[in-house]
Amino acid sequence: MTDQWVRLELDVAAFDAPRFEQYLTRCQAAGIRLTTLAELGDTPEHRRALYELNKECSADIPERGEFYSYEEYAERRFASAGYDPRGVVVALDGDVWIGMAATSVHEDFLFNEMTGVRAAYRGRGIAIAMKTWGLRFAREYGAPRVRTFHHPANANAIAMNRRMGFVDAGNLDG
Numbered sequence: 001m002t003d004q005w006v007r008l009e010l011d012v013a014a015f016d017a018p019r020f021e022q023y024l025t026r027c028q029a030a031g032i033r034l035t036t037l038a039e040l041g042d043t044p045e046h047r048r049a050l051y052e053l054n055k056e057c058s059a060d061i062p063e064r065g066e067f068y069s070y071e072e073y074a075e076r077r078f079a080s081a082g083y084d085p086r087g088v089v090v091a092l093d094g095d096v097w098i099g100m101a102a103t104s105v106h107e108d109f110l111f112n113e114m115t116g117v118r119a120a121y122r123g124r125g126i127a128i129a130m131k132t133w134g135l136r137f138a139r140e141y142g143a144p145r146v147r148t149f150h151h152p153a154n155a156n157a158i159a160m161n162r163r164m165g166f167v168d169a170g171n172l173d174g
Contacts, residue, residue, distance in 0.1 A: 005149040008161050009109075009169035012138045012145055016165065023129035032126060033092045034133045037085035047078060050088065053097045057116025063151060077113075082106055087137050089130045091117070101130035103137065103146065110138050112148040115157070127160055 027034060040046050048070065055067045068076065077083060082104035091099035099117040103110045112134070117126045138146050147169065150157050 004152055006152050006154075006158050007149045007169045008147070008158070008166035010135075010146045010161075010164065010166045012135065012143055014165065015135055017132065017135065020128060020132040020164065023125040023132055026125055027091065027129045030124065031093065032098070032121075032124075032129075034129060035090055035092065036137070037088035037090060040090060042085040047074065049097050050077075050090070050100060050102075053090075053100050053118070054102070054114055054116065056118060057100065058114065060116075060119075061151060061154060063153075077102070080104060082111070084137075084141075087134065087141075089134045089137075091121075091126050091130055093121070099126045099130055101127070101134045103134050105141065105143075108143075109145045109147050110141065110143040112146055115160075128164065131160075131164060 024034065037046060037050065051070050051073050054073070058064055058067055084105050087103035087105065087110065089101040090097060098121045101115040102113040104113055112131070115127050115131055135146070148161060148166065
């Protein structure tokens with residue numbers, strides 16, 4: 001993968017949540033429910049469903065390569081010190097898992113690991129709704145900022161984050 005990642009950061013206190021409430025309302029009106037893995041239950045079955053959704057949504061990331069096995073994913077995601085099921089937003093259409101926004105906890109920031117929506121549901125603002133919902137966790141947790149990075153060819157994700165107030169952060173060490 002490239003070493004020219006686009007590194008972005010959001011000041012949680014400066015996030016204009018009311019501006020993005022329309023995305024939450026639109027999802028609700030369309031019958032799409034947003035919740036967290038903690039609210040659903042952090043069960044083996046739900047972890048497997050999250051893995052399958054993450055694998056499917058990650059297939060579109062430029063230069064992603066082969067996705068992790070479930071065992072590797074579980075080690076990287078669920079066994080990580082930064083894992084908190086309250087930071088994993090899931091979008092549901094009935095019982096179908098259609099989107100996810102996973103955030104991990106670090107010493108002085110949260111890291112948006114992955115935001116993805118199944119192809120058939122894209123273009124409806126679901127990703128922005130999930131990220132907006134996830135920023136509630138950031139505020140409750142007391143995180144001053146959320147960081148993320150993207151392959152430079154992932155123009156849609158970069159544009160979405162910038163629209164939400166993420167700014168270029170340069171080198172995101174620590």
